[in-house]
Amino acid sequence: MTSIHQDQLRIQTSGRGFTELTESARQFAHACQVHQGLLTVFMHHTSASLILCENADEQVLRDLEGWMQRAIPDGDPIFRHTAEGPDDMPAHVRSVLTASSLSLPVVSGRLDLGTWQGLYLYEHRVAPHRRRVSLTLIGED
Amino acid sequence: MTSIHQDQLRIQTSGRGFTELTESARQFAHACQVHQGLLTVFMHHTSASLILCENADEQVLRDLEGWMQRAIPDGDPIFRHTAEGPDDMPAHVRSVLTASSLSLPVVSGRLDLGTWQGLYLYEHRVAPHRRRVSLTLIGED
Amino acid sequence: MTSIHQDQLRIQTSGRGFTELTESARQFAHACQVHQGLLTVFMHHTSASLILCENADEQVLRDLEGWMQRAIPDGDPIFRHTAEGPDDMPAHVRSVLTASSLSLPVVSGRLDLGTWQGLYLYEHRVAPHRRRVSLTLIGED
Numbered sequence: 245m246t247s248i249h250q251d252q253l254r255i256q257t258s259g260r261g262f263t264e265l266t267e268s269a270r271q272f273a274h275a276c277q278v279h280q281g282l283l284t285v286f287m288h289h290t291s292a293s294l295i296l297c298e299n300a301d302e303q304v305l306r307d308l309e310g311w312m313q314r315a316i317p318d319g320d321p322i323f324r325h326t327a328e329g330p331d332d333m334p335a336h337v338r339s340v341l342t343a344s345s346l347s348l349p350v351v352s353g354r355l356d357l358g359t360w361q362g363l364y365l366y367e368h369r370v371a372p373h374r375r376r377v378s379l380t381l382i383g384e385d
Numbered sequence: 386m387t388s389i390h391q392d393q394l395r396i397q398t399s400g401r402g403f404t405e406l407t408e409s410a411r412q413f414a415h416a417c418q419v420h421q422g423l424l425t426v427f428m429h430h431t432s433a434s435l436i437l438c439e440n441a442d443e444q445v446l447r448d449l450e451g452w453m454q455r456a457i458p459d460g461d462p463i464f465r466h467t468a469e470g471p472d473d474m475p476a477h478v479r480s481v482l483t484a485s486s487l488s489l490p491v492v493s494g495r496l497d498l499g500t501w502q503g504l505y506l507y508e509h510r511v512a513p514h515r516r517r518v519s520l521t522l523i524g525e526d
Numbered sequence: 527m528t529s530i531h532q533d534q535l536r537i538q539t540s541g542r543g544f545t546e547l548t549e550s551a552r553q554f555a556h557a558c559q560v561h562q563g564l565l566t567v568f569m570h571h572t573s574a575s576l577i578l579c580e581n582a583d584e585q586v587l588r589d590l591e592g593w594m595q596r597a598i599p600d601g602d603p604i605f606r607h608t609a610e611g612p613d614d615m616p617a618h619v620r621s622v623l624t625a626s627s628l629s630l631p632v633v634s635g636r637l638d639l640g641t642w643q644g645l646y647l648y649e650h651r652v653a654p655h656r657r658r659v660s661l662t663l664i665g666e667d
Contacts, residue, residue: 246387246528246664248525250421250492280532282566282662284423284488288499290439296626298572298618303607307615308622310604315456315597322451325444333448336439340449344437345488347566347627349660351532356660358570378490378497380423382387382523382664384530387528389666391562391633425564425629429640431580456597463592466585474589477580481590485578486629519631519638521564523528523664 246384249276253377257292257367260331262305265294266355266363269348269379273355278383281350285363288376291335292367293342299362312338318370335368342366350383387525390417394518398433398508401472403446406435407504410489410520414496419524422491426504429517432476433508434483440503453479459511476509483507491524528666531558535659539574539649542613544587547576548637548645551630551661555637560665563632567645570658573617574649575624581644594620600652617650624648632665 251272255263265285273283287294298304316337319330326333346363349356365375392413396404414424428435439445457478460471467474487504490497506516533554537545547567555565569576580586598619601612608615628645631638647657
């Protein structure tokens with residue numbers, strides 16, 4: 245029997261950087277008590293996004309952020325949407341290039357990620373923000 | 386009881402740029418009369434794509450397009466696939482970097498996007514094209 | 527009646543480049559014998575990813591790879607995570623910029639891709655790797 249389960253996470257970020265959501269997603273998948281299914285994570289903002297990335301060496305996330313800063317520089321004179329700050333338009337471009345929704349398999353009752361795969365909220369604004377992320381699990385007993 | 390609903394949108398674009406699909410997606414979600422679920426939008430082309438982006442200031446989309454033109458220039462001598470025009474290969478790269486499918490939550494009978502979140506078809510070819518986008522809603526009463 | 531079907535693909539890559547998965551996905555969708563639904567493909571790694579790209583001219587994939595090499599160079603001195611080789615950190619950035627999950631419509635019993643749309647595993651590491659990809663189909667008779 246197929247059923248649908250939903251929940252929301254409210255995440256207070258500390259500014260530009262990463263908040264790991266893997267454990268929250270795992271717990272939700274477990275609590276739904278389905279045998280198999282699909283968990284879709286959705287970001288309700290356009291200046292923060294979702295990624296799956298290596299979770300073993302923290303330097304990986306720092307290098308990713310370094311690449312982003314060079315490819316989409318804050319205060320780039322190409323941008324005219326500057327009223328909300330030099331990091332706002334770069335945050336929109338970063339969000340478009342990464343993920344707003346990610347769908348993850350649930351197998352034998354648990355979230356089936358790769359060994360080194362972590363799920364992260366990627367805050368692109370420099371200032372701390374309160375972010376809403378929703379979880380939708382479509383599963384079967 | 387879980388059910389699946391599908392529909393297609395046929396969009397005539399006016400060349401490179403954005404066509405907002407938010408209202409079409411909202412109407413479809415509403416017409417399906419499900420209480421909760423997941424709406425997946427899919428782009429059936431490889432030179433146009435989907436994005437979620439800020440819908441308050443039109444300059445955001447223009448700046449996004451400006452960044453794309455600089456990062457993936459038309460007529461870039463690095464590209465050898467040029468038979469379909471100088472904007473064809475850039476259109477494929479842009480499509481790969483943005484989204485071909487996006488899955489959006491439906492909560493309490495309506496599409497649950499963020500306040501400033503608009504869903505857009507992003508046409509990457511310079512000439513107008515006719516594009517097919519499909520909608521799949523998996524929902525529960 | 528809605529049902530959920532899952533399977534896994536084990537792909538041996540020959541190093542950086544593309545392995546087409548379209549036919550495997552089509553066969554799985556067909557074998558599930560559902561009338562309509564959604565097939566979600568998921569990559570269980572952070573240095574390989576999924577894309578939908580033109581499948582008519584092989585030069586398109588080569589040009590995409592050329593763009594990636596210039597935008598995210600191997601051995602870039604900006605990267606400090608170098609213990610696993612000069613192509614490891616670029617592989618993580620490429621994976622973040624492309625897709626880890628893709629959700630494709632199934633209509634009238636078959637995978638409904640665009641005419642020129644191929645599904646590819648994109649291996650970003652230079653050395654061959656064994657990769658796990660999972661398929662989850664949520665469908666209705």
